[in-house]
Amino acid sequence: MGYVISRTGFESVIEKLGQQYRLYAPVRKVGEGRYTDVDVVRYDFVTKFDEIELEAKSDYAFKELLTPLSQTLFFFTENEVKEADFDDRDVIIFLRSCDMHAVKRLDAIYLENKFADPFYERIRKRVKFALIGCAHSYEDCFCVDMGTNRTTEGYLFSIDVAGDEIKSDVACPDVAALFEAADAKAEEVVPAYVTENEVRVTVPEKVPNEIYKHGMWDEYTARCINCGRCNFVCPTCTCYTMQDVFYTDNGKVGERRRVGASCMVDGYTNVAGGGQYRRTNGERMRFKVLHKVYDFRKRFGYDMCVGCGRCDMVCPEYISFANCINKLNDAVNELEGGASK
Amino acid sequence: MTANNPYVPFPSKIKEIIKHTEKEWTFRMQYTGDVKPGQFYEVSVPKYGEAPISVSGIGEDFVDLTIRRVGRVTDEVFKLNAGDTILLRGPYGNGFDTSLYANGEVIVVAGGTGVSPVRGVIEALAHTADAKDKHVIVGFKSPGDMLFRDDLKRWADQLDLILTVDGAPEGYEGNIGLVTKYIPDVPIRDVKNAQAVVVGPPAMMRFSVMGLLQKGFEEKNIWVSQERKMCCGLGKCGHCRIGSTYVCLDGPVFNYVDSKDMID
Numbered sequence A: 001m002g003y004v005i006s007r008t009g010f011e012s013v014i015e016k017l018g019q020q021y022r023l024y025a026p027v028r029k030v031g032e033g034r035y036t037d038v039d040v041v042r043y044d045f046v047t048k049f050d051e052i053e054l055e056a057k058s059d060y061a062f063k064e065l066l067t068p069l070s071q072t073l074f075f076f077t078e079n080e081v082k083e084a085d086f087d088d089r090d091v092i093i094f095l096r097s098c099d100m101h102a103v104k105r106l107d108a109i110y111l112e113n114k115f116a117d118p119f120y121e122r123i124r125k126r127v128k129f130a131l132i133g134c135a136h137s138y139e140d141c142f143c144v145d146m147g148t149n150r151t152t153e154g155y156l157f158s159i160d161v162a163g164d165e166i167k168s169d170v171a172c173p174d175v176a177a178l179f180e181a182a183d184a185k186a187e188e189v190v191p192a193y194v195t196e197n198e199v200r201v202t203v204p205e206k207v208p209n210e211i212y213k214h215g216m217w218d219e220y221t222a223r224c225i226n227c228g229r230c231n232f233v234c235p236t237c238t239c240y241t242m243q244d245v246f247y248t249d250n251g252k253v254g255e256r257r258r259v260g261a262s263c264m265v266d267g268y269t270n271v272a273g274g275g276q277y278r279r280t281n282g283e284r285m286r287f288k289v290l291h292k293v294y295d296f297r298k299r300f301g302y303d304m305c306v307g308c309g310r311c312d313m314v315c316p317e318y319i320s321f322a323n324c325i326n327k328l329n330d331a332v333n334e335l336e337g338g339a340s341k
Numbered sequence B: 001m002t003a004n005n006p007y008v009p010f011p012s013k014i015k016e017i018i019k020h021t022e023k024e025w026t027f028r029m030q031y032t033g034d035v036k037p038g039q040f041y042e043v044s045v046p047k048y049g050e051a052p053i054s055v056s057g058i059g060e061d062f063v064d065l066t067i068r069r070v071g072r073v074t075d076e077v078f079k080l081n082a083g084d085t086i087l088l089r090g091p092y093g094n095g096f097d098t099s100l101y102a103n104g105e106v107i108v109v110a111g112g113t114g115v116s117p118v119r120g121v122i123e124a125l126a127h128t129a130d131a132k133d134k135h136v137i138v139g140f141k142s143p144g145d146m147l148f149r150d151d152l153k154r155w156a157d158q159l160d161l162i163l164t165v166d167g168a169p170e171g172y173e174g175n176i177g178l179v180t181k182y183i184p185d186v187p188i189r190d191v192k193n194a195q196a197v198v199v200g201p202p203a204m205m206r207f208s209v210m211g212l213l214q215k216g217f218e219e220k221n222i223w224v225s226q227e228r229k230m231c232c233g234l235g236k237c238g239h240c241r242i243g244s245t246y247v248c249l250d251g252p253v254f255n256y257v258d259s260k261d262m263i264d
C-alpha cells in the first residue's frame, strides 16, 4: 500500500512510531568529520523526523546497533558469570537499499554459518527497517553492479521526499493505520532506486590461485597504511576479537567483551610464539578484497560487498576499492588469457 | 541467560595433571560426551581470555588437554591444581575420522605439540589388528622436550614407532634428525592406498607432505591439521578464515586436496 503524505503528517507518524520503537537513523553531526568544519553522517537514535539525514549518504553504516564496536558479553564476579543485559525495546533502522542487502550478509555470518550467535540474534529479533529511497546515486556508489540497488521487501515502510510531501510504500498494516490517521492520500508508490552509477565494477566469476602472487597487490603495500578504517565503515565487515578485562581496583571482577577487528590491522592473525600471516598490506588488501567479491560468494552464493562505496570515502590514502575490483578482474582475465594460449 | 548460549563455558574438574616438561602439562579433565581426536575446546579463564586447545586424549569420563604455557591464558591455567575447575566450551571442529585408518597401511608424522591432536589417532592405531602396518614418526626439538613418554614406550611395542629429536647433547642414543629424514625409509607396500596424517608446525607439515608425495602417496590420502588464531570457534570472529574456509568450522583437519589450495 502506498501513501503520499504532507511533511507535518509524516512528522506525526514518526513521532507515534517513536513511542513504540527506538528509531535508529543517519544523523548529521556538524563539525565532527575527518577535518574540522567537515560534518560526518553516522547513526544515532532520533525521536523527530527532522533529525534524520535523508539527503547525504551516511559515512558510517548502521551496523553498530547489531554488532557494536565494543560489546560486553559477560560480567564476572568472584564466582559467577552473568550474561550482559541489552536494551530489548524494538528498533526501526532507517537505511538505504545497499544497507538492507548488507543485513542479509550480517545474518549469514551471525545467524547461519553453522552456529547462531545469541548476542546478535537477541537484538536482531528486535529490529525492523524503514527504507530510504535513493533518488540519485552518490559519488562512490556501485550498487547496480553489485545487484543491491533495489529492495522490494523486508521493510515496514519506505521514505522518498518529494518537495513538501513524503511518498511511502507501506508494507505494515499498523504503520498504514498511522498514515491513514495523519490524512495521507493512498497512491501507488515504488521506492526510488538508482539504475546507473558513475562507478562501474566487474567482479571476476572465478579467481585462479595465481592471483595470490600477482604483482597488482604491491601497489597496496606501498600505499595502504593499515589503519583499518575501510573495515570499520563497511556494513558487511563482521570480525571481532575477544577481550577479557579485570577492573584494576578489584582484580576479582571483570568482564568479557568483543571488539570490532580489522583484517588490515597488525595482530589480526598473530598467534603465541610470533606466528603471523599476511605481513604486508598488499596481502591484507588481497585477503579483504577477495573475501568481499569472491570467497564469501563461494560459501554463501552471493557477494559480500554491497557496493556502498564507504570504504572509498573514508580511506586516508585515497585507495579505491572499486578500482581494485576492476584491477583484479583485469588481472584474472590476463592470467586466464595467458593460460589458454 | 540466553538458552543454549554457545559462548557460555561449562565447568570441568581437573582429575590429574601430568607434567611432561616444565612448560607442557596434560590436564586430565572430567568429561563425558561425544568428542573426537583432532577436535578442540576453548579453555576459558574469566578475566584473562580463552585459548583453543586440542583434545590430546579421550577416556570414558575424561578428556586430556595438553597445554603449552605461552601467555596470558595458559599462565593462569598452570596455576591450577588437581581438584580445581577449568571452564571449557566445545568440542569444536571436525576432528579425525579414525575409521579411515583402521585397516591397511598408515603413516603418522607428528612434530612437537602437534602430537597432541593425533595422540588419539595413534592410540586407535595401536589397538588395530594390523598394528605393525601402522607407522608413526614423532619428532621433538630435544630429548628434554618429549611429551607423552609413557605412551611413546608403549607405542614402540605396539606399532612401528620412530622417535627422533632435532638435536641432542652428546651421548644421546636415540635417533637424531628431522622427521622428514625418516619418511623415505618407512616400509610401505601399497603406497597408492596408504593413508597419511601430518600434524605439526607449518614448515614441518609442508616438508613432510612433500616427502610423502615424493614417496608416491596420493594427495587424497593425506590429512593435515591446521592451527590459526581463533577467538570464537563458532565461525563468527573471522580470525581463522582462509579464503572461503573457516578452520574452526570446516577443520582443523583437512584433506590435502583441499588444504593445498588454501592460501592465507
Ligand SMILES: Cc1cc2nc3c(=O)[nH]c(=O)nc-3n(C[C@H](O)[C@H](O)[C@H](O)COP(=O)(O)OP(=O)(O)OC[C@H]3O[C@@H](n4cnc5c(N)ncnc54)[C@H](O)[C@@H]3O)c2cc1C
Residues within 6 Å of the ligand: A270, A271, A272, A273, B040, B049, B050, B051, B052, B053, B054, B055, B065, B066, B067, B068, B069, B070, B071, B072, B073, B074, B075, B113, B116, B117, B226, B227, B228, B229, B230, B231, B252
Ligand atoms: C585448533 C587449535 C588447537 C590448539 N591446540 C593446542 C594444544 O593442544 N596445546 C597448546 O598448548 N596449544 C594449542 N593451541 C595454541 C594455543 O591456543 C595458544 O598457544 C594459546 O591461545 C595461547 O594463549 P595465551 O593467552 O596463553 O597466550 P597469549 O600469547 O597471551 O595469547 C593471547 C591471545 O592470542 C590468541 N592466540 C595466541 N596464540 C594462538 C594460537 N596459536 N592459536 C589461536 N589463538 C591464539 C588467543 O586469542 C589468546 O587469548 C591450539 C591452537 C589452535 C588454533
Ligand code: SF4
Residues within 6 Å of the ligand: A223, A224, A225, A226, A227, A228, A229, A230, A231, A264, A314, A315, A316, A317, A318, A319
Ligand atoms: S582505509 Fe585505506 S589505508 Fe586504511 S586500511 Fe583501508 S585501504 Fe588501507
Ligand code: SF4
Residues within 6 Å of the ligand: A230, A233, A234, A235, A236, A237, A292, A304, A305, A306, A307, A308, A309, A310, A311, A312, A321
Ligand atoms: S567493501 Fe566497501 S563498498 Fe563494499 S560493502 Fe564494504 S564499505 Fe561498502
Ligand code: FES
Residues within 6 Å of the ligand: B229, B230, B231, B232, B233, B234, B235, B236, B237, B238, B239, B240, B241, B246, B247, B248, B249
Ligand atoms: S575461530 Fe572465530 S571464526 Fe573461526
